[in-house]
Amino acid sequence: MNSKFNYDKISTAYADLVVQDPSKRFAQYPWALAQLPSQVCGLRILDIGCGEGSLARVLARSGAFVCGYDNSIEQIRQARLEEKKEPLGIEYIHADPIDIVGKAPISPFDISISVAVLHYATDRTHLEAFFSSTYQLVKPGGFFAALVMNSDFKRYEQKLYNRIYRRQPGGRLQADFLDATGVRCTADYLDFTHANYEETAALTGWKDFTWCPVKVTDEGKAELGSFWDGFEEDCPYAGFRVVKPLE
Numbered sequence: 667m668n669s670k671f672n673y674d675k676i677s678t679a680y681a682d683l684v685v686q687d688p689s690k691r692f693a694q695y696p697w698a699l700a701q702l703p704s705q706v707c708g709l710r711i712l713d714i715g716c717g718e719g720s721l722a723r724v725l726a727r728s729g730a731f732v733c734g735y736d737n738s739i740e741q742i743r744q745a746r747l748e749e750k751k752e753p754l755g756i757e758y759i760h761a762d763p764i765d766i767v768g769k770a771p772i773s774p775f776d777i778s779i780s781v782a783v784l785h786y787a788t789d790r791t792h793l794e795a796f797f798s799s800t801y802q803l804v805k806p807g808g809f810f811a812a813l814v815m816n817s818d819f820k821r822y823e824q825k826l827y828n829r830i831y832r833r834q835p836g837g838r839l840q841a842d843f844l845d846a847t848g849v850r851c852t853a854d855y856l857d858f859t860h861a862n863y864e865e866t867a868a869l870t871g872w873k874d875f876t877w878c879p880v881k882v883t884d885e886g887k888a889e890l891g892s893f894w895d896g897f898e899e900d901c902p903y904a905g906f907r908v909v910k911p912l913e
């Protein structure tokens with residue numbers, strides 16, 4: 667299994683999409699926020715694969731000290747532009763899990779969060795780097811929560827929500843992001859299994875692996891109704907949480 671996709675290719679289109687994407691607004695980010703304490707003020711939070719920084723800004727506006735890293739220089743450039751427009755003290759770093767340790771200015775972190783990123787690991791070794799670097803950067807007793815693509819998902823090759831998920835030869839998957847005119851941009855990633863994530867977390871020292879279901883918020887259901895048919899039952903995403911044991 668190998669994937670070399672980089673968000674530099676689709677950064678502008680993806681950033682436009684993120685702002686209004688129902689999946690981000692009513693499922694992915696609410697999932698992430700539900701994993702965090704209700705008060706994040708004063709907490710140090712690492713946002714892995716922060717993209718253009720939407721989630722980082724939500725956390726920083728609530729008083730968290732946030733550091734986001736991403737391996738797409740375009741995504742980081744857009745995040746820094748937003749930080750200029752609305753200074754929130756967020757540090758954005760151009761990095762990969764291979765080189766983030768030592769670059770992060772405010773470690774150790776209380777919490778690390780990652781939304782829709784780990785399945786872009788290029789192979790199992792790279793996936794391990796996401797877990798092991800995060801383990802080094804989070805304090806003992808801290809935790810890591812990640813939303814990933816759900817390997818049990820079934821409805822490929824259909825228009826679902828504002829995406830079409832496709833199976834590619836060689837174990838790759840593809841998400842076509844749709845807008846009113848058709849496919850706006852495409853991302854491809856690897857089909858890591860639930861067991862892959864569980865085993866890699868255990869291998870790198872994390873404990874208490876827990877899968878945490880992804881739900882649509884009541885606001886999202888009220889606004890978009892049948893848009894969400896089947897979403898929770900056959901969810902494109904799966905989320906988990908792991909804890910770094912106290913020494």
Ligand SMILES: C[S@@+](CC[C@H](N)C(=O)[O-])C[C@H]1O[C@@H](n2cnc3c(N)ncnc32)[C@H](O)[C@@H]1O
Pocket residue numbers: 672673674684690694714715716717718719720721735736737738741761762763780781782783786787
């Ligand atoms: C689907 S986007 C999610 C962005 C953001 N977390 C959000 O939810 O809005 C995936 C992000 O992961 C980043 N990414 C993929 N592989 C990465 C890697 N090896 N290291 C750091 N970031 C990576 C991409 O550049 C992209 O910004």
